[in-house]
Amino acid sequence: MTTTSLMLPQTELEWRLPSRGRVGMYALIAAESAIFTIFVVAYLFYVGKSLAGPMPRDVLAPPFFYTVCLLSSSLTIHFAGKALRRGKVRSFGAWWLLTITLGALFLFGTASEWHRLIYRDGLTIGTNLFGTTYYSLVGLHGFHVVVGLACLATVMAFTLFGALKQEHAERVDVLSLYWHFVDTVWIVVFTVVYVIGR
Amino acid sequence: MSTDALALPRMELASRPVVSRLHDWVTTVDHKRLGILYILYALVFLVIGGIEATVIRIQLIRPHNDFVSPQVFNRLFTMHGTTMIFFVVMPVLFGFANYLIPLMIGARDMAFPRLNAFSFWMTAFGGLLLYFSLVGANGLYGAGNAPDVGWFAYAPLTSRTFSVGHSTDFWTLALLVSGFGSIGTAVNIIATVLCMRCPGMTLAKMPLFAWLNLVMAGLVILAVSPLTAAQIMLLVDRYLGGHFFDTQAGGSAVIWMHFFWVFGHPEVYVLVIPAFAFASEIIPVFSRKPIFGYPVMVGATIAIGFISMSVWAHHMFTVGMSSAANNFFVISTMAIAVPTGIKIFNWLATMWGGKIEFKTPMLFCIAFLFQFLIAGLTGIMQGAAPFDWHLGNSYFVVAHFHYVIVGGILFCLFGAFYYWFPKMSGKMYNETLGRVHFWLFIIGFHLTFDFMHIPGLLGMPRRIYTYEPGRGWDTWNFIVTIGVFFQAAGILVFLGNLLWSYFRGKAAGSDPWDAWTLEWSTNSPPPVYNFASIPVVKSRRPLWDLKHPADPDWKYE
Numbered sequence: 081m082t083t084t085s086l087m088l089p090q091t092e093l094e095w096r097l098p099s100r101g102r103v104g105m106y107a108l109i110a111a112e113s114a115i116f117t118i119f120v121v122a123y124l125f126y127v128g129k130s131l132a133g134p135m136p137r138d139v140l141a142p143p144f145f146y147t148v149c150l151l152s153s154s155l156t157i158h159f160a161g162k163a164l165r166r167g168k169v170r171s172f173g174a175w176w177l178l179t180i181t182l183g184a185l186f187l188f189g190t191a192s193e194w195h196r197l198i199y200r201d202g203l204t205i206g207t208n209l210f211g212t213t214y215y216s217l218v219g220l221h222g223f224h225v226v227v228g229l230a231c232l233a234t235v236m237a238f239t240l241f242g243a244l245k246q247e248h249a250e251r252v253d254v255l256s257l258y259w260h261f262v263d264t265v266w267i268v269v270f271t272v273v274y275v276i277g278r
Numbered sequence: 279m280s281t282d283a284l285a286l287p288r289m290e291l292a293s294r295p296v297v298s299r300l301h302d303w304v305t306t307v308d309h310k311r312l313g314i315l316y317i318l319y320a321l322v323f324l325v326i327g328g329i330e331a332t333v334i335r336i337q338l339i340r341p342h343n344d345f346v347s348p349q350v351f352n353r354l355f356t357m358h359g360t361t362m363i364f365f366v367v368m369p370v371l372f373g374f375a376n377y378l379i380p381l382m383i384g385a386r387d388m389a390f391p392r393l394n395a396f397s398f399w400m401t402a403f404g405g406l407l408l409y410f411s412l413v414g415a416n417g418l419y420g421a422g423n424a425p426d427v428g429w430f431a432y433a434p435l436t437s438r439t440f441s442v443g444h445s446t447d448f449w450t451l452a453l454l455v456s457g458f459g460s461i462g463t464a465v466n467i468i469a470t471v472l473c474m475r476c477p478g479m480t481l482a483k484m485p486l487f488a489w490l491n492l493v494m495a496g497l498v499i500l501a502v503s504p505l506t507a508a509q510i511m512l513l514v515d516r517y518l519g520g521h522f523f524d525t526q527a528g529g530s531a532v533i534w535m536h537f538f539w540v541f542g543h544p545e546v547y548v549l550v551i552p553a554f555a556f557a558s559e560i561i562p563v564f565s566r567k568p569i570f571g572y573p574v575m576v577g578a579t580i581a582i583g584f585i586s587m588s589v590w591a592h593h594m595f596t597v598g599m600s601s602a603a604n605n606f607f608v609i610s611t612m613a614i615a616v617p618t619g620i621k622i623f624n625w626l627a628t629m630w631g632g633k634i635e636f637k638t639p640m641l642f643c644i645a646f647l648f649q650f651l652i653a654g655l656t657g658i659m660q661g662a663a664p665f666d667w668h669l670g671n672s673y674f675v676v677a678h679f680h681y682v683i684v685g686g687i688l689f690c691l692f693g694a695f696y697y698w699f700p701k702m703s704g705k706m707y708n709e710t711l712g713r714v715h716f717w718l719f720i721i722g723f724h725l726t727f728d729f730m731h732i733p734g735l736l737g738m739p740r741r742i743y744t745y746e747p748g749r750g751w752d753t754w755n756f757i758v759t760i761g762v763f764f765q766a767a768g769i770l771v772f773l774g775n776l777l778w779s780y781f782r783g784k785a786a787g788s789d790p791w792d793a794w795t796l797e798w799s800t801n802s803p804p805p806v807y808n809f810a811s812i813p814v815v816k817s818r819r820p821l822w823d824l825k826h827p828a829d830p831d832w833k834y835e
Contacts, residue, residue, distance in 0.1 A: 100389040100473035107465040107499055114503035115510075118537055122511065122522060131528045206519030209528050216514055216522075
């Protein structure tokens, strides 16, 4: 490091730091990933260790349609953010609403699967180890979808009241990081529960 | 705490009613006030946890003592451990990090001030929840009030069958709630250190304090989250009839141990890395030399962070793992001694040839160096699995980890209290009382924890409420308990010093130690905005550059 470069007047000092919103969200995502890791490890550890039925292969069917819904919501939220960065608030609102709809569809999928498991197959969280780990892991993910939807709905409300402007694009991007995380976790959960676990 | 922290004229402040001043404290989002709230809160719990420890030792002072019942004894050691780890050491470290990081990196607040307040109150209510169990946990069967399952709460002891009533639920919820607070604080520290530095302060020019707390925050993210997950599972088991840890339904008790220690061992480094951070600031200032080997110190800390994630099962050698697992965890445990050793050598090299001033903070840091070395050596002894099979669950283990936590972490913490007290309060502490505290505490510490190793080697198990005479444990236990009274006296002198100095101490001025980091460039106590104009730094010791314009550091770094 030479002295001459440091003797420059302070006004010329180029000083850029990462966005605190993004760094904070990445740190939160790291913490959430650690929580999910423990639940995934517990799920894998207990695969095939249930002492009584019902077993996964008898009652579980991969929810392909709802998985496609959730994963494509990552695309729609991406387009929403892109529209907002360009100042197209109406287009943003449309993509955002589509994202919420897809997320809600996914939740409906989980709800109907649980309803079927509980009332038709008699599987509850207390039935056996499969029930305990299945409802905990899928439920933990579902809880994150609910929280995400609540945040998305808040932004939607701001959009409808006309309070959302182009300058909020950075914040909306930080929120979409969370949504992408929720979608990514589903890929892991899907693989563990419906592919390996069966 | 400070009267001019609001930067209002004194007259106006004095006339404000107590209620509205209290309201300011409760609703504050200022990092300095939250830092002080954390520290005061931790001091209250330090006294509570200390009283529990004293009662435990009084019970064990002689064989067949009946000072407390076995049931009360179980509650005491559970509450002592949980309180000290989660509601004393963690909050006090978060308090110092909160108070000092923005000041050291030239920022006006943390990255997320409201998240900061939220995290503090979560931690605070977590502690209240734990102690509310004394009132609210009786449950239907009149069984238990305070949690009594031990601080690592092994399954299946925590199941509904063996832990009736609600005491375990209070324990779980307290840790869950304070865990959310810890994760929030960690997110905040990471974002603050990475995104709020003043112009010119590149990562390589940050004070080591900021670096080490960054690593600590990363560890909190990766370590406290598994604990949160495990507590959720325990709640599912206890409230929803789940079977995670229910051996009757095919569940595993050992997996709880894994989940707990995946948190539990990195947690040790969550606690000790900030202690290293204190030492790394205090030792250079009182040796009148810059820290030796700054880049190596950073590298060693990051190495400790990584390795600490892969050593957890050395807490489980006695459980009976495969020999491959035993070997792996022995080797990784030994490996962590390398970066730790590097740090100790760097502190010694900082002192070597320095003009050492033996002020109270430095005394505590020097004692820390020696004691932490011994704590590390007994750690290596137990890191060898065959030796651990003999020592597991004995008083040797208790002596070892108290050597780390009291001899290492608490000594650094006392050093930090004396070192930054002038900055936080604007008053100088009393040096004589500081020395009395140091000597009382070091005598008490060595009486208690040196001699505690011996009954452990002689086979005395931990967590027993009494013992038979004539096993060769009597004298040692007597000495150990005597040491506790010295330590308690030291703590009283310490608290007395803080109070006396706060009200009667001399004004400290902004830079009583002739130190080099940015927090000493602003008033003591700092105004609410910290810096009137945001500083620009060129080296690791900005105040040295300011005080020695002819010979600044940035010419050499």
